Amino acid sequence: MSKVSIELPATASNDASLILRALNASNQSKVAEQLGVDPSTLSRLKNDKKSNDLTEVEFFTGLLSAVGLKVVNANDVYCSPEVAEATRVFLSNSFSSPDYMRILFK
Incomplete structure (x- = not known):
């Protein structure tokens, strides 16, 4: 062979x-x-x-x-591309809120 x-x-x-x-x-x-x-x-x-x-x-x-x-x-922790994208959108919206940032980083 x-x-x-x-x-x-x-x-x-x-x-x-x-x-x-x-x-x-x-x-x-x-x-x-x-x-x-x-x-x-x-x-x-x-x-x-x-x-x-x-x-x-x-x-x-x-x-x-x-x-x-x-x-x-x-x-290692896995997440799907969809979860990663949802997290990105959530964080980008959250970080544009001064109130959210004050609560997050108290």
Whole structure:
């Protein structure tokens, strides 16, 4: 079987980097234990290239990107673009009111 190299979208590449940095900063033996696998399995997920020239971590971040998902830190807070826009409008209207600003920054 011939190798077919693909290039990951930037978002998938960034997600793979985020996962790899988190893995490298963690106790991989404990992570493997939590997953019920041998630590060498994690190493293979990170390092072994498959026929498409991607590691399994890269493949799964590419899959997430292809279906419109992304990887974020567990402590990050998410809001939709609609909520962000509503917040922007609310704040711009609120900050134009001197009374509101006095109450807000008492």
